Amino acid sequence: MATRITNIEEYKAAYKTSLETPEQFWDEIAGEFVWKKKYDKVLEWNFLEPDVKWFINGKLNITENCLDRHLATKGNQNAIIWEPNETGHQARTITYKELHEQVCIFANALKKLGAKKGDRICIYMPMVPELAIAVLACARIGAIHNVVFGGFSYKSLADRIQDADCTIVITADGAYRGAKDIPLKAVVDEALETCPSIEKVIVLKRTNIEYNTVQGRDILWEDAIKDCSSDCAAEVMDSEDMLFILYTSGSTGKPKGVVHTTGGYMVYADYSFRNVFQYDDGEIYWCTADVGWITGHTYLIYGPLLAGATTLMFEGIPTYPDAGRFWNIIDKHKVNIFYTAPTAIRSLEAMGLDFVKPYKLDSLRVLGSVGEPINKEAWEWYHLNIGKEKCPIVDTWWQTETGGILISPLAGITKTKPSFATLPLPGIRPVLVDEAGKILEGNNVEGRLCIEFPWPSMIRTTYGNHERCRQNYFDTFKNLYFTGDGCKRDEDGYYRITGRVDDVIKVSGHLLGTAEIENAINEHPDIVESAVVGFPHDIKGWGIYAFVICENERKDEHNLKLEILATVSKYMGSIAKPDKIQIVKGLPKTRSGKIMRRILRKIAENDLANLGDTSTLLDPAVVEDIKAGAIH
Numbered sequence: 001m002a003t004r005i006t007n008i009e010e011y012k013a014a015y016k017t018s019l020e021t022p023e024q025f026w027d028e029i030a031g032e033f034v035w036k037k038k039y040d041k042v043l044e045w046n047f048l049e050p051d052v053k054w055f056i057n058g059k060l061n062i063t064e065n066c067l068d069r070h071l072a073t074k075g076n077q078n079a080i081i082w083e084p085n086e087t088g089h090q091a092r093t094i095t096y097k098e099l100h101e102q103v104c105i106f107a108n109a110l111k112k113l114g115a116k117k118g119d120r121i122c123i124y125m126p127m128v129p130e131l132a133i134a135v136l137a138c139a140r141i142g143a144i145h146n147v148v149f150g151g152f153s154y155k156s157l158a159d160r161i162q163d164a165d166c167t168i169v170i171t172a173d174g175a176y177r178g179a180k181d182i183p184l185k186a187v188v189d190e191a192l193e194t195c196p197s198i199e200k201v202i203v204l205k206r207t208n209i210e211y212n213t214v215q216g217r218d219i220l221w222e223d224a225i226k227d228c229s230s231d232c233a234a235e236v237m238d239s240e241d242m243l244f245i246l247y248t249s250g251s252t253g254k255p256k257g258v259v260h261t262t263g264g265y266m267v268y269a270d271y272s273f274r275n276v277f278q279y280d281d282g283e284i285y286w287c288t289a290d291v292g293w294i295t296g297h298t299y300l301i302y303g304p305l306l307a308g309a310t311t312l313m314f315e316g317i318p319t320y321p322d323a324g325r326f327w328n329i330i331d332k333h334k335v336n337i338f339y340t341a342p343t344a345i346r347s348l349e350a351m352g353l354d355f356v357k358p359y360k361l362d363s364l365r366v367l368g369s370v371g372e373p374i375n376k377e378a379w380e381w382y383h384l385n386i387g388k389e390k391c392p393i394v395d396t397w398w399q400t401e402t403g404g405i406l407i408s409p410l411a412g413i414t415k416t417k418p419s420f421a422t423l424p425l426p427g428i429r430p431v432l433v434d435e436a437g438k439i440l441e442g443n444n445v446e447g448r449l450c451i452e453f454p455w456p457s458m459i460r461t462t463y464g465n466h467e468r469c470r471q472n473y474f475d476t477f478k479n480l481y482f483t484g485d486g487c488k489r490d491e492d493g494y495y496r497i498t499g500r501v502d503d504v505i506k507v508s509g510h511l512l513g514t515a516e517i518e519n520a521i522n523e524h525p526d527i528v529e530s531a532v533v534g535f536p537h538d539i540k541g542w543g544i545y546a547f548v549i550c551e552n553e554r555k556d557e558h559n560l561k562l563e564i565l566a567t568v569s570k571y572m573g574s575i576a577k578p579d580k581i582q583i584v585k586g587l588p589k590t591r592s593g594k595i596m597r598r599i600l601r602k603i604a605e606n607d608l609a610n611l612g613d614t615s616t617l618l619d620p621a622v623v624e625d626i627k628a629g630a631i632h
């Protein structure tokens with residue numbers, strides 16, 4: 001396609017055009033899609049409200065661009081290759097023609113159950129092809145999907161259903177993840193006790209886990225699709241109609257429903273996918289992210305399908321049945337492009353090369369990294385042992401809110417440098433600012449990463465609360481989108497993300513709000529107060545350190561800690577379980593009652609020499625106590 005960059009000169013030229021004439025630049029790219037009615041205008045925006053609109057008055061359906069558009073040329077090509085949890089079980093392949101049919105059938109099933117344009121539908125499923133089918137079927141009929149990661153607890157699920165006011169849940173009886181069987185339907189049932197908006201629950205049978213059926217509410221997937229036609233006209237959507245909501249953690253306890261709309265998201269998902277990974281027709285592409293996260297939305301489902309790629313979906317985990325599973329799958333399916341998270345790389349590195357050696361890995365052409373900073377050592381291990389020093393690594397920086405990759409090398413085109421996300425994609429204008437918001441010009445600077453111009457797939461609002469979106473992203477620095485990340489720009493103008501500067505932590509690549517974890521811990525009846533901070537962790541990037549105050553002294557500290565872990569699993573999900581729990585008598589608070597997290601962070605990092613000024617604390621003695629009991 002015309003808009004695929006093929007060398008560094010073209011990148012520079014495209015970047016320049018995108019700065020000088022952004023509307024013409026995006027107009028040309030958007031022209032490659034099927035629009036039911038072309039837009040009148042490319043862009044209107046202001047970052048104060050914020051109010052951003054792309055491809056104004058355009059009418060389209062994203063699934064026509066993911067599916068129908070490819071039928072004539074790629075109908076018999078695999079759209080999805082699915083690798084099950086168990087090595088002995090048969091992989092499944094679904095061609096574009098079959099995927100189109102199954103999406104239409106399930107879309108008709110949703111309609112039969114009363115779903116219509118604008119309804120919110122929650123999807124809480126294992127990594128099976130039906131998850132992709134469910135997502136696309138929602139988009140087909142104009143329903144807004146709200147995918148919740150299958151590892152979240154009933155409470156997190158309930159919060160996300162309530163906030164989005166969903167009417168339908170699509171789930172499965174259970175999930176196979178490694179050696180574990182996870183009872184998804186039971187979690188849904190518990191969540192729905194507090195979700196009166198839900199009218200129907202569609203249940204896919206995936207495991208043999210038993211579950212309860214609520215008459216009149218629950219329906220089996222296979223029954224729902226019975227007699228449904230494979231003909232389903234795609235709903236006409238406006239460019240700015242909502243496509244999906246995806247919840248992400250913030251500094252406050254309540255997750256934010258990030259809203260993405262149809263036209264801009266489509267254009268950017270496709271453009272960024274093709275350019276970053278340099279996808280060639282016929283290649284097998286594998287993104288290991290769960291669809292419950294943004295990476296799974298944009299680079300497992302939408303981006304690859306828009307580009308007519310073959311996308312691999314894996315049900316299991318990297319260490320089951322052993323730590324060679326990823327490499328086994330790469331050889332088995334001749335994967336050309338492999339996209340994963342630094343945590344996975346570090347944990348597999350720690351298992352030793354014996355798990356890598358049996359595999360050839362010679363189909364690989366491009367490697368990708370996402371979700372957290374990749375340290376130099378992990379980058380080099382990945383480059384040498386997986387990429388055999390011939391595969392470019394794209395270290396892709398982006399966020400749930402950005403919808404697509406904003407800063408990244410283009411595979412094989414941009415010269416890479418370990419731990420640098422390198423350069424912005426065309427159309428993306430990053431700036432670094434100091435704490436006061438002054439823009440730092442030139443190279444060799446470090447500050448807070450902001451974006452000063454809109455891009456098509458950017459967040460439009462936070463569901464049900466636009467003010468929250470404004471405050472979170474557009475209020476810190478006037479006329480800038482603030483990412484929450486710290487960043488350096490080196491002498492070559494390359495960007496290196498240094499990590500979060502707010503109260504969220506990236507644990508194994510998952511974004512978790514410290515306030516959310518504290519709320520979960522505080523559900524334990526014996527806990528009066530808690531404070532959670534991150535500490536550097538060799539494998540997970542960041543670990544979770546919880547300081548807790550207990551109401552009555554408990555002699556059985558060990559049991560108390562186990563109970564706290566169980567409480568966090570119950571109220572949030574096991575991904576949020578603290579690595580370290582220290583029981584303390586008090587927390588370092590200012591006279592106005594604010595916890596000084598800076599001090600706790602230093603203690604958690606074992607940087608006791610740099611605690612800073614503690615004289616403004618209400619009771620400086622607590623610091624000594626905490627230091628004495630710190631866990632290192």
Ligand code: WTA
Nearest residue numbers: 370371372373395396397398399400497511
């Ligand atoms: C972090 C994930 C360094 C960053 C797509 C960002 C990264 C947050 C990178 C968003 C990277 C993502 N290098 N840090 N290549 N990619 N991050 O919303 O802190 O789950 O703000 O989206 O992940 O996390 P989210």
